[in-house]
Amino acid sequence: MESPSLPLDAPWIGETDAWLLAEGKHLRPWQKLGAHPTSRAGREGVAFAVWAPSARLIRLTGDFNHWDFEPMHLRPECGIWELFVPGALVGQWYKFEVHHADGSVVLKTDPYARQSELPPGNAARICPPLRPSGVAPTATGKTPGPMAIYEVHAGSWRRPQHPQVLPDWDDLARELVPYAADMGFTHIELLPISEHPFYGSWGYQPTGLYAPSARYGSPEAFARFVEAVHAAGLKLILDWVPAHFPTDEHALARFDGTALYEHADPREGFHRDWNTLIYNFGRHEVKNFLVGNALFWIEQYGVDGLRVDAVASMLYRDYSRPPGEWVPNRDGGRENHEAIAFLQEVHEVLRREAPQAITIAEESTAFPGVTRSVDEGGLGFDHKWNMGWMHDTLAYFALDPVHRSWHHDKLTFAMMYAYSESYVLPLSHDEVVHGKGSLLNKMPGDRWQKLANLRSLYGWMYAHPGKKLLFMGSELAQPSEWDHDHALPWELLEDPGHAGIQRLVHDLNHSYRASVALHVRESDPFAFQWLVVDDASQSVLAFVRHGLRPEDAMLTIANFTPTVRTDYRVGVPHGGAWREVINTDSSHYGGGNVGNHGRLSSDPVGMHQQSWSLSLTLPPLAVLWLQPVPA
Structure with missing residues (x-):
């Protein structure tokens, strides 16, 4: 809050803030730009500020002046x-009338x-004062260990009020949060929630990077949702989408009549x-807008x-x-030096100001050092989506089992990198x-084989090195593609086959989190050991993952054919009894209940x-998970 002793016409942006904003070095640009409740000369009101250096004139209009127009003052x-x-209030709406140099x-x-x-109104609302600088409400911190992410589109997970009515943040706090927790997920990941004009973009074409979408309620309601999580x-x-933005006239496009946020040359800017x-990542103010936005969500909402997205x-x-x-680029190459510098700056700021925050890159190329620190020349991300694993694995599972022996390497190649x-x-x-089809309908065979293949896919993914991400509805074995206009088909759970898949995902999440071997040494290549990697003719694979102690070991054996294999012998690290932690063919999950009666003893063979081995029924x-039974 400004001092009430300041005159009404005193500058809102001080000299230091003006310099920092011009240089693109303001850590928290949202504290000065936008609409801010404050007081001057003993009068309560709101200070407004907007960056538009090439505008001929900007006039402010809103509820507070009955949508008349008041000229703003330029800080050149x-x-x-x-x-x-004076007299403007929290909750009132406003817009900027921008006069371009060409007269438009x-x-x-x-x-x-x-x-x-939301469109067509597109007005901004005066919000309550911001949280103090550097205070994250209830941020839980960056901790190593298991990560099982439930990816959610807020508008189509469930619609508790009416099929045509989107849920609000309070609905999601009541229903989504306890569901994800009970299912054993560690994280909820929301598709973009920044304001976006077109619902069908799923949020990936945002126009208001600092505003949670009004589709789901107020910023205060979103804050309650975060607290519930x-x-x-x-x-x-x-x-988060810093790569691009839509061309809607009311938003960032040619904001002051020039290519302000974007590149002027369409070869760079379209x-x-x-x-x-x-975005023009080489422009200081644009970079400041985006870097500040990354910190804003973490610091203001926790x-x-x-x-x-789209790294x-x-x-x-x-x-x-x-x-x-x-x-x-300036060297004649294809790398975008400005974008690389921007991503590095984001991570430098977050590591300094919000070290508890994690970042994940959706990056589909072989660009080196995505998860290497900035100090080491990397981009600084904590994690990167493994698109290669995803493509190869789904391609393998889409094959009829009779052809899988010729494509064994699609499952083994990911361990090379x-x-x-x-x-x-x-x-x-x-x-x-x-048109890609649901995960269930990517699977070959009849209904039983489709469900069995899907269960084995999940069993394989959760055992494989790497954090886990599963999109909502996948745990229901949804037969149709995801449709953002409708809620997930929860009625599928009335069918035992679909309910079995949900139980499997529940158990995989909880078993993954409980198994030290599946996450504690995830970055250690010596903690992974192939046991059966060359049995392509039978499409069998087996590996062991090691924890901190011998008894932490987790053995995974996969049989990717519809043939039961008896007396299949697999070497194990030590003797004693081993128990089945997961059997994706269990009747509990809708399978045929073929297995090893939950427990078996190793032989000195x-x-x-x-030195030891198990004789297994596959x-x-x-997919089977087996763990040593403590002596």
């Missing part, structure tokens, strides 16, 4: 227009709005795949991390562009839309370079 040293309005006039939404109307022992990740505009499109100037239709980055294994929303199209 930083290109920011500002105005204090456009009504614009505040880029720093913390709440906005943390109270349940979960962490929250937001999908994204051909999505018909969107690309969000635990960000998953950064590959940021890293390369020729991304999805034919020869001659892109601009090389598993420790080159810190990976998340994603079975995400991208794999169940746009050498196999696979081990269920059809199934």
Whole structure:
């Protein structure tokens, strides 16, 4: 709150803030730009500020002046227009009328709005004062260990009021949060919730980066949702989109009549795949807008991390562009030096100001050092989606089992690079839309085989090195593609086969979290050991993952054919009894209940370079997890 002794016409932005904003070095630009309740000369009101250096004039309009127009004052040293309005109140709506140099006039939404109307209104709302600097409400911190992420589209998970009515944050706090916690997930990841004009973009074309979408309620309601997530022992990740933005006239596009946030040259500033505009990462103020936004969600709401969308499109100037239709970098190459510097700056700021936050890159190329620290020349991410694993694994599981022996390497190749980055294994929303089919319908065979294959896919993923991500509805074995206009088909759980898949995901999550071997040495290549890697003819694979003690070991054996294999001998690290932790063919999960009666003893028979071995019955199209029984 400003001092009430300041005169009404005193500058809102001081000299130091003006310099920091002009240089793109303001850690928290949202504290000065946007709309801020304050007081002057003993009068309560709101200070407004907007960056538009090339505008000929900006006039403020809103509830407080009956939608008349008041000229704002330009601060030429930083290109920011500002105005204090006595009597303006929290909850009132406003817009900026921007006069361009060519004489055109456009009504614009505040880029720093913390709440906005949905189209066609698009006005910004004056929000209550911000939290103090550097205070994250209930951030739970960055901790090593298991990570099982439940990826959620807020509008279509469940619709408790009416099928045509979107849930609000309080609905999701009541229903989504306890469900995810009970299922054993450690994190909820929300598809982008920043304000976006087109619901069908799923949030990936945002116009209001500082505003939680009004579709789901107020910023205060979103804050309550975050608190509920943390109270349940979960962490929250937001999908974040700094790569591009839509061309909607009311938003960032040609904000002051020039290419302000975007590049002027369409070879740099227009994204051909999505018909969107690309941020000019080389402009200080634009970079400040985005870096500040990353810190804003973590510091103001206590969000635990960000998953950064479309990183590959940021890293390369020729991304999805034919020869001659892109601009090389200063060295004549294809790397986008400015975008790389931007991502590194994001991580430098977060490591310093919010070290508890995690970041995850959706990055599909072989760009080196995505999860290497900035100090070591990397981008600084904590984790990266393993798109190679995802593509190879889904391609393998889509094969009829009779052909799988010829494609054994699709499951083994991922271990050749598993420790080159810190990976998340994603079975995400991208794999169940746009004609790709649901995960269940990617599987070959009749209904029984489809369900069995899906169960074995999940058993394989959860045992494999890497953090886990599963898109909502996958635990229901949804037969249709995801549809953002409808809630998930929860009625499927009335069918034992679908209910069995849900029980399996529940047990996989809880067993994964309980097993030290499956996460404590995840970055240690010596903690993974192939036992059966060359039995392509029978499509059998086996590996062991080691923990801190011998009894921590977790043995995984997969039989990816519909043939039951009896007396299949697999070497194990030590003798004694072993118990089945997971059998994806269990009748509890809708399987045929072929297995090893839950427990078996090892024999002093050498196999696979081990002194002991187990004689196993391998269920059809199934994955087994076995663990030593303490003596």
